[in-house]
Amino acid sequence: CMATMAWLNKRKVTISMSRRGNCWDNACSESFFALLKKEWTRRLGLLTRKEMTEEIHFYITQYYHKVRQHTALGGLTPNAYAQQLNAA
Template sequence: RQLLWRYQMKQSLSRRGNCWDNAPTERFFRSLKTEWVPETGYSSFPAAKQAINDYIIGYYSQIRPHQNNDGLPPNVAEEKYWNAQKTVAKNT
């Protein structure tokens, strides 16, 4: 709880059987499986690890547009957010 407070994060717990807290994770894995993982799977664990790492760091975070971010990739949306915060901080 102290780490959550330190990083200004809100703990999210729901009732048993309530899947809403898990929805973003489930959506991510759906995207991974349908957009990236070959139907036949990977030839080895290292190949899977490298390909999935490429998807998360290279494609999903930097290139893939996200509807929730007004069509921006997560890294671009986050940079835009922090740049806006710096502007507000400079003006106050």
């Protein structure tokens, strides 16, 4: 574990840990990454790092924000929800 922490620190990776006993701290991130894997990357098979980076970028910028409807946002996409908030 110490070797892992040293490796991350050397690369200036910000480590995210929840507060002790609080299971909700990372719930949004974990939900997003579960969707990313289930909806997008699982179907791709083996890709190069560059190809996977491009696929994830596309998922986030083109699909997740512009196309994918979210029940928590009343069935709107994040972009449509933000536009609705800005118009109000």
